[in-house]
Amino acid sequence: MGSLAQIDPTDQKQARVLVEAWLTGFENALTGGDAKSLHDLFHEVSYFRDNGAFTWDFVQFHSRDASISTLLRTNKVIKAHDFRVSSDWPAPRFQVQQDNSLTLEAFVDFETDNGRAVAVLNCLPNIKSLKLTAMYTRLEELKNIKGPEVHPRGNGYTPSYDGETWKQHHDIRRQYIDMDPEVLIVGSGQAGLIVAAHLEQLGVSTLIVDKNERVGDNWYRRYDALHLHNPVEMNGFPFLEFPKHFPEYLPKDLMGQWLETYAQYLDLNVWTSTEFLKGSYDDGTNKWTAILKTANGVTRVLHPSHIVLATGGVGGKPVVPELPGLSSFTGRVMHSSKYTKAADYGIKKAIVVGSATSAHDIADDLYKNGVETTMIQRGSTVVVNMDTANLTYAGYIDPSISTELVDLTYGIALINPIREQRSQAYHNMATEMDKDLLTRLEAVGFLIGHGVRRMGWLDLFLRTGGGYYFNKGTSDIIAAGGIRVEQYSRVSQFLPSGLKLNDGKVIEAGLVVLATGYQNRKAEVAEQFGCEIAEKVGDIGTLQDNDGEWTNIWGQTRQRGLWFNGGGINQVRPGSKRLALLIKADLDGLITEEFRRPQTVVVNGTNLSK
Structure with a gap:
């Protein structure tokens, strides 16, 4: 363990030298499949968490051996390389802990064959080298993805016929008359809107449906006295900043207005007063049959490749306990x-x-x-x-x-x-x-x-x-x-x-x-997709001690093409970007079979398979 006697904690140059040396050894060992050298670079008590960069999933490992094994196995395919101290994040720095010991934090950029990623390293330093205690890796972008054009030339659309106005073109596009969205999102709260915004930035056609009459109703319809219980600074949305006059604790009606504004300004495709009734998956086509009841009572059938359920919290089914009498x-x-x-x-x-x-x-x-x-x-x-x-x-x-x-x-x-x-x-x-x-x-x-x-x-x-x-x-x-x-x-x-x-x-x-809470979203899955898929997927948004990840949120599930989004805004904000990147990667064929979660699970003696 590093000590103040050995190292000047203010010496950022030395911190950088130590990190660069560690990265060289790490990349060489990873590329060469050298488990022993990796073992020497990791502390005996060390952890690894990945959000999409190595595993195309949200996973974490709590031992040196499990971390190294996963890195070596996945790197045979994803081929991580060009590890370097990041120029976009703070420089490597020593940190003095409460017990007067010394640690080192570093932010690292790296490439894979198909993406760009960032890593956060926590290490124990000595005068000559580092031992990794924790590493978090996160997919930042996919290569060869062309996002929306910035301020496109002309009027921003190509008319389908002479005289078609922007509004006419816009309204027809939203109806999905002769095409299917690649992704169907159920729920137009913050989780649904933010992941839709990220998907649209990746060029993925997306439709949001919500049974409520207007975007923001999941806030408008709550009790009148409701305010957010955490400060405005942590609740910002991507691509569109809060106005400076917003108060520290946002009232629920202002939050509802913001969701409406966000959907409009980002030009997201939303069908309100539309209920998602049920979905079934075709393993042959890798598409869903999604049945919707629209605002005018008409049944629409769509065939998206992916469905995201973003109906957590008050969108879920209430718990109504049996109370005597x-x-x-x-x-x-x-x-x-x-x-x-x-x-x-x-x-x-x-x-x-x-x-x-x-x-x-x-x-x-x-x-x-x-x-x-x-x-x-x-x-x-x-x-x-x-x-x-x-x-x-x-x-x-x-x-x-x-x-x-x-x-x-x-x-x-x-x-x-x-x-x-x-x-x-x-x-x-x-x-x-x-x-x-x-x-x-x-x-x-x-x-x-x-x-x-x-x-x-x-x-x-x-x-x-x-x-x-x-x-x-x-x-x-x-x-x-x-x-x-x-x-x-x-x-x-x-x-x-x-x-x-x-x-x-x-x-x-x-x-x-x-005031007795809400059922786990697994109950909704059973209603909308059937008990077999619900049992195969399991609980949504719970914490398991032996795993550490929020179950089935943002990462893959045991049902291909079915994803979940939710949590507080500060969780939804980074999680949604990774979720969108994983969906885009799957659409582009980048998530190969060895990276998929097992699609088979045994429940009560019954084999629930693909």
């Missing part, structure tokens, strides 16, 4: 996805079932509109003050650091052992910083959670998508007794007038809001 309740019952604002319901007392973000926001809205509100907590909840949560976004907020750089370094931070260690360290720090709030919450009966293995909300976001709340003031209201909290373990049953507790006490209510 709820059917006898004579007031109004709704899932949080249907809630608008307190004034719409004319009630004096309400019960919110759940204790994560939506539950807090809705309880807050009810309370501030004079409704006596009780929150029923079904499990422990990680609570973090907003300022404390924002510490994890420091790179995005710092104007001296580009969003692109933060996105890139986030890629190496998602290597599972690194992610777990950092999540635990952050959660322990946050718990100490917010000790006063957490103590006050516990005093009124709120059950504070710590997540899996004390990794807090950073892990829960990826693992389950819920179970935490960033406090914008509601926690203080709860701690002061303004919003009452009861544990679900104390619930006996619902009555016509409200909720009865085990001690016989009755909490009266005219409204019950179920």
Whole structure:
């Protein structure tokens, strides 16, 4: 391990010399298939994560042997070469860690036969050489791809007939009357629009369909009090920047307006009020039969090569738990996805079932509109003050650091052992910083959670998508007794007038809001593609400890031609570009069979194969 006694941590020239020497040895060993030399370049505890550059997939490996084996196997085909210190990213630099040890970070560009890529290296230095501890590689572009012409000459289109206007040409193109899109995207939220924008930049014909009446409805139709819970700096979209007057925390209606603007300005093909009913795959043609119900009630059948489901979060199917006696309740019952604002319901007392973000926001809205509100907590909840949560976004907020750089370094931070260690360290720090709030919450009966293995909300976001709340003031209201909290373990049953507790006490209510989350998107896959494909693909957007990647998001799935997009905007932004590049590579025949995920899986003794 490097030490300050051996190396001047401010000496960037020495850092560069060490990196260049390591890269020479790495490229020679990789090209020559020399496992022993690679072994000597890697630390005994080392990790490798790839987003499309070596594997045409999203994968990671948590041992030296697995990393080297994968690099050697894939490089026989992709032929990585010309590894060099990047001129587009920060220069190699030493970093002094909290224990006074020294590490080195470097950004590296390299080529493959079909693409260009970037790597982030974390190394342990000594005076003469480096040992790699972690490497993240990411596909940046495909070679020989001609993107859209910048400010094309003339009027920007070639008329199909004399006198055809731009609008007429544009409207006919969007109808896909005599042709099929290469890619069908289901969902016009941020995930659908951003991946469509990247595909169009790659020259891939793309159609977005959404059952909602307008682009942005996935935000417009949420509860009125909703704001984003992370700062505007981390939520930018590619190709079109937010205006400078946008507030720190975007209100949901402004977010909806932005999605509409984005789709219009980037000239994306969107069919609203169009429902994707079902799809079936033809292994002979490698195309889908996609059945759509359009706005005018007409059924359209399209045959895209790829389908991207971008309907996560509130686009999913709500979880409606079986609660004892709820059917006898004579007031109004709704899932949080249907809630608008307190004034719409004319009630004096309400019960919110759940204790994560939506539950807090809705309880807050009810309370501030004079409704006596009780929150029923079904499990422990990680609570973090907003300022404390924002510490994890420091790179995005710092104007001296580009969003692109933060996105890139986030890629190496998602290597599972690194992610777990950092999540635990952050959660322990946050718990100490917010000790006063957490103590006050516990005093009124709120059950504070710590997540899996004390990794807090950073892990829960990826693992389950819920179970935490960033406090914008509601926690203080709860701690002061303004919003009452009861544990679900104390619930006996619902009555016509409200909720009865085990001690016989009755909490009266005219409204019950179920802030109980959404089913895994696998349920949608079963409805739209059948149970066989759903079982073959598996869960969508969960975190598996033995793997580390977000299951089936952005990378390949076990069903050829079926892809998924989702997550927070700062995940969707870099993930969508890689997803678009993988789809384009597949359309161009670059992803050969040895790089495909196995299309066979056994479920309950049944072989679900191609």
